[in-house]
Amino acid sequence: MGPLDRLPVPLIRWYQENARVLPWRSDPTPYHVWISEIMLQQTRVAAVLDYYRRFLEELPTVADLAAVEEDRLMKLWQGLGYYNRARNLQKAAKQIMDEHGGKFPDTYEEIRALCGVGDYTAGAIASIAFGIPVPAVDGNVLRVVSRITGDERDITKPQTKAAVGEALRAVMPVRAPGDFNQALMELGATVCLPNGAPLCEQCPARDFCVACRTERTGELPVKAAKKERRIEERTVFLIFYQDRVALRRREKKGLLAGLWEYPNELAPAPCPVEAVSLTDGPVGKHIFTHIEWRMRSVIVGAKGEKLPEGWVWASRADLEREYAVPNAFRAFQSAVEGRLGGEEGWQSSIFDMV
8 A cells, every 4th residue: 555545534634633714615615715726826825814805705706706897806806916817717707607607617627617727726626616526736735745655756847747636536535525635735735844844743644654754855846946037127116296106007918917006117217207306215126936126216206297198196095995006016115105195004905915
């Protein structure tokens, strides 16, 4: 009997005793599981909880998600990053309304066909919400399985992920596929931690885990080195006129597509408006997947209201309620707050940080 064959019983018992209480687990409807899984991609559970609550309060059904204005959707998503996740959610909601009569599809194949839903998310929804015995293999699961089995294959390769999925399918308890998948995720998130520091003494697989027994948890899983990020030096213009700040909308495609931002350009860059004052502002840095922005800012007192076409003036109230400013501009929060004034702490609704 191999390590994976021995895993299901102690793993599920451990999960039943140790699982965190989370709202999508307490009420695992397909819609709730779907929203939570998309939010949790590349985001910590603790950071998602408030977003999840607010999102469902305003958009409690698939129909609501399909019908919401995009700017409002972006505002609800503000701070979670990777905004195409939200756009794909809405596209999928419209698919469900158009192709399934508003009823969430209940087969793995139909769930997988939704916009923005990959193998992992489809497996999670199918197993948790519908009890379909299919694996859900994410980074946490790959790490857990690699360590338990001593697998030295590169987990960034699609063939490794596929092989792990098939191995899990073979041992998955058909009466509890959702608990099994969630238990693997939970184990990776809370015990079988990355960066060589797992809490092996708390693990239900410690007696038969190859990496634990051979002291190789720091070596597994095997993962190809990431490519170096491209560095971009940028100048951010914080332009103010009568208690308002200038924003522009980014292009509909590419990085931070369609979001509002403080005007910025590759450095050096001339001031884009006629100014009565120019002052050096704060500096900042933001790391995307493949690009790193290193930003200096210029605080600009505009001579008048005239702005380039497509730009807008935003008041404090506008920023709080309407415009979603990406997390990339966090470093300039205090400068904007100081110029627009208002009660201390109001800016937290502008930059909902994760």
